[in-house]
Each structure stands twice: as structure tokens, then as C-alpha cells.
Ligand SMILES: Nc1ncnc2c1ncn2[C@@H]1O[C@H](COP(=O)(O)OP(=O)(O)OP(=O)(O)O)[C@@H](O)[C@H]1O
């Protein structure tokens with residue numbers, strides 16, 4: 001659905017035309033029907049990539065294709081929906097008028113436009129604000145109308161730049177559900193974000209972009225398969241005296257709450273030994289939780305790596 | 308159809324804006340004031356009413372076309388509303404043309420409201436309706452169309468504040484092009500001559516659209532002259548819009 005090859009983008013800023021490289025040869029692919037999360041720290045070049053794909057800026061090198069057609073071919077826009085970063089809309093149009101404008105730009109018929117607008121405003125929970133001017137919208141409402149307008153043409157490919165930003169937990173959950181709903185209908189979703197827990201839940205594949213370079217790409221499981229258990233957390237009770245002190249020595253940290261003690265162990269080896277000791281001293285184990293590396297750890301690691 | 312959609316929404320955006328209302332309000336206030344002033348002065352009442360009214364229609368029209376016109380494209384770029392539009396299947400020229408036509412429609416409603424009040428004023432106080440004064444208004448509208456087109460041109464490559472200064476400069480210089488040509492004829496330096504001639508041929512000759520003085524002093528203006536001026540204005544508008552599209556087509560939206 002999306003393919004880029006050696007995409008480069010340079011900007012010249014300031015009086016001395018200082019060169020800023022936003023993308024250093026990005027090659028990637030998003031397949032039909034998948035939810036692809038595009039991750040990266042601030043300034044990584046995510047927005048720049050999406051703007052190139054949408055024809056808003058022209059890349060200084062490389063090429064990209066949407067649905068098999070080069071991005072310069074504007075006819076593909078017919079099947080694409082786009083939500084920009086921190087979207088901003090016309091102040092004095094109402095939500096309904098704005099949806100209507102969006103529909104018209106796709107050449108949709110009046111009946112179709114109206115029905116679709118109604119359905120989408122309802123889906124994002126804005127049917128009550130239909131006749132409200134957009135300048136009176138809160139940040140979360142703006143984000144929602146942005147998503148609604150991106151779907152007006154029932155697009156095959158949906159490109160979202162930070163769709164969860166500015167939303168409260170309920171709103172984020174709604175957006176996650178919308179994305180999953182679109183996936184169920186066989187749509188392809190490509191979105192950028194910093195909100196990692198959401199990514200683990202909904203993405204089929206992710207790419208991590210750091211300083212204009214793609215550092216990792218694959219399914220969340222693939223990316224995390226190389227990583228091992230980071231720590232084990234064990235909660236136990238009924239151990240006292242000498243045994244308790246030696247358990248405390250083995251652990252990297254302990255917290256005692258009433259009769260229960262929670263200890264954290266650096267690796268599974270230490271955790272196993274501790275488990276034996278608890279049994280031998282007649283205590284009981286209340287819980288035992290191994291902590292694996294999360295996407296967040298991988299993300300931090302990639303960002304921290306010096307090139 | 309897409310051009311129409313953009314134009315209609317531009318029109319709605321502008322006429323719901325308080326800035327636009329207050330400008331129209333002040334323009335109407337000035338129209339009213341011209342009647343009051345005419346009673347205080349010694350000259351012919353009709354001359355003073357016509358002169359002041361036509362001038363205020365023009366000045367406020369220019370303010371609207373420059374400040375609202377620049378805001379139209381400039382604000383879209385600054386606030387990034389353009390991302391939403393350009394990512395949809397619309398060509399960049401359609402967007403620009405839609406914006407222009409929307410503003411032309413705004414100016415048309417402004418001119419209509421002003422003219423209606425102005426006509427009432429003439430009818431009420433002087434009991435006469437000189438047809439040429441209508442032609443003077445028509446030419447003011449054509450002038451506003453030219454100024455708006457250049458405001459759009461400037462805002463395709465420059466920031467809103469700079470574009471406003473350029474457009475204002477163009478309006479002022481556009482009224483002096485005859486003087487510039489006179490200067491060019493007199494000057495000995497080839498470089499200066501070339502620059503002045505360039506300005507003369509490439510900037511709109513806005514003085515052509517000004518038949519206010521003749522109208523006020525009841526000097527007749529031929530229908531051919533008016534037709535020529537209108538065609539000149541429309542051709543100029545088309546050329547400027549074409550140039551704007553060329554620039555707009557290439558630019559990156561940051
Ligand atoms: N118009 C521009 N002019 C100059 N530099 C730019 C421009 N747009 C982006 N950049 C630079 O390109 C780099 C990438 O920016 P981009 O907005 O793509 O990052 P991002 O990954 O979307 O970040 P964020 O998570 O903060 O949205 C940054 O270093 C930025 O300074």
C-alpha cells in the first residue's frame with residue numbers, strides 16, 4: 001500500500017541556509033490490510049514522511065508509491081484519508097459544513113455526503129456538536145472532527161499523524177477502537193505516535209524512526225523476541241528472621257506492606273533461588289511476575305544509541 | 308464543483324468574521340458622515356457627497372481586499388488548514404482559484420451593500436441618479452479585483468505581514484505609474500529608465516480605474532473607455548492568478 005525507497009528530505013533554515021536533514025534515505029513498506037505504527041522521538045522525521053506521502057512537500061531525494069502509483073499521481077488521493085498533526089480547521093464553519101466541504105472535495109453527491117457525515121460524526125461522538133462553529137471546539141473535539149473528515153470518502157488507506165494526541169483516556173480508547181474497526185473492514189492504517197502502550201495493543205507492525213533513519217521494523221513480537229526477561233517481582237508472606245534478611249540481600253529491592261513483602265530480582269536465576277528459600281522456610285508465595293522488555297525499553301534503547 | 312466548494316466556504320468564513328463586519332460598518336458610517344459634512348461646507352452638496360462616498364467605498368474596499376485577501380491564503384498556510392485540503396483530490400490551482408472567487412464574491416456583496424446605501428443617499432438628498440456614478444463604482448470593483456489578485460500572488464510566497472506591505476505598496480505605486488513613465492522619459496540614466504519602464508509595464512495602472520474626479524465634476528466618460536478598463540483589469544487578474552498558480556504549484560507547505 002505504501003512503499004518508499006531512499007526517501008530524503010533536507011531543509012535549509014535561517015539566514016545562512018543551514019542544512020537540516022530530516023530524512024536520511026528512508027526505505028519501508030506498509031502492506032495492505034495492516035495497522036502500522038510509525039514510532040519515533042520528537043523531530044525524528046515522522047511528520048515529514050507523512051507530508052511527503054500526502055504531496056504537501058516534495059522530497060529532495062528518493063521515491064514513494066501509494067497503492068502502486070507514484071505519489072506525484074494525485075488520483076490516488078481519492079482512496080486516502082489523512083489527519084494532519086495538531087489539526088486546525090476553519091474557525092467559522094460548523095462541523096456539518098466542514099464535513100460537507102470535505103465530501104465535496106471528493107466529488108461526492110449530496111445525499112451520500114450527508115449520510116456519511118451523519119454516520120461519522122456519530123461515530124466520533126460529535127453528533128451533538130453538528131451545528132457548532134469549529135472555533136468553539138475543544139482540543140479533543142478538534143482531533144475527533146479531524147478523524148471524521150479523514151474518513152469521509154471511506155478510504156482504503158488511512159494515514160494519521162498522532163491521532164491520540166490531545167485526547168483523554170476515553171478518547172484514546174475510542175480512537176483505538178476506530179482503528180481496529182477500520183482494520184476489520186480491511187482498510188490499511190498507517191499512523192505515527194509516541195504513545196507506546198497503544199501501539200502494542202493495536203499495531204500489526206511497527207517501525208522505529210530515529211533522527212531520520214529507520215532503526216527497526218517488524219511485528220511487536222519480532223522486535224521484542226531478542227530481548228530477555230528483565231526482572232522478576234515476587235510477593236511472599238510468612239518468612240521471618242535470618243531467612244528474611246538473606247532474601248532481602250538477594251533482591252535488588254524490597255517493599256514490606258503488612259505481613260507481605262515484595263522483592264524484585266535482577267534475573268530468573270536469583271528469583272529461582274529465592275523461591276526455594278521461601279518454601280524451605282515455610283513461607284508462601286503470593287505472586288510471581290516476570291517483567292519482559294517492553295516496546296518502551298526498545299524504543300529508549302534505539303533512541304539512546306549513538307550512531 | 309471543487310472550485311465552487313472552496314469559494315462558498317471562503318465566502319462563509321469571511322462574512323462570519325467580526326473583522327469584516329466592523330470594516331463594513333465603518334464604511335457605512337463614513338457614507339453617512341459624508342452627508343453631514345456636505346451640509347457644513349460651502350461647495351456643491353452633490354459633489355461633496357459623491358466625492359466622499361466614492362472615496363470611502365474605494366478605501367474600505369482596498370482594506371478588505373488586502374487584509375482579508377492576504378489572510379485567506381496566508382492564514383491557511385500558517386494554520387495548516389491547507390494540509391487537510393491539499394491531501395484531498397483537489398488540484399492546487401483549483402484551491403487558489405476557489406479562494407480568489409470566494410473573496411471576489413465577498414467584495415461583490417460589500418460593493419452591492421455600499422452602492423445601495425449610496426444610491427439611496429443620492430436619491431433622498433439630491434433626487435438625481437447620475438449613471439456615471441454607477442460606472443465609477445463598477446471600476447472600483449474591478450480595481451479591487453486586481454488588488455486582491457496581487458494580494459493572493461504575494462501570499463503564495465511570502466508571510467502575511469510582508470505580503471500586506473507588498474500589496475499596499477502595489478496599490479500606491481499602481482496609482483503613480485503615469486508619473487513613473489514621465490520620470491523615465493526625463494531621466495538620463497539607462498538603468499533607472501529600465502527599472503521605471505519595467506514598473507510601468509508590469510504593475511497595474513490603477514489610475515485607469517479612477518473616474519471618480521470626472522464623475523464628481525460631471526465630465527462624461529465614454530462607454531468604450533469603461534469597457535476597455537474592465538477588460539484590462541480582468542486580463543491583468545488572469546495573468547496574476549496564472550503566475551500565483553505557477554508559484555503555488557512548486558512550493559512546500561511547512
Ligand atoms: N519546514 C521545516 N523547515 C526546517 N526544518 C524542518 C521543517 N520541517 C521539519 N523540519 C525538521 O525536520 C526534522 C523532523 O521533523 P518532523 O516534524 O518530521 O518530526 P516528527 O517526527 O514529526 O516530530 P514530532 O514527534 O515532534 O511531531 C526536525 O529536525 C525538524 O526541525
Ligand SMILES: [Mg+2]
Nearest residue numbers: 046047048085
Ligand atoms: Mg510530528
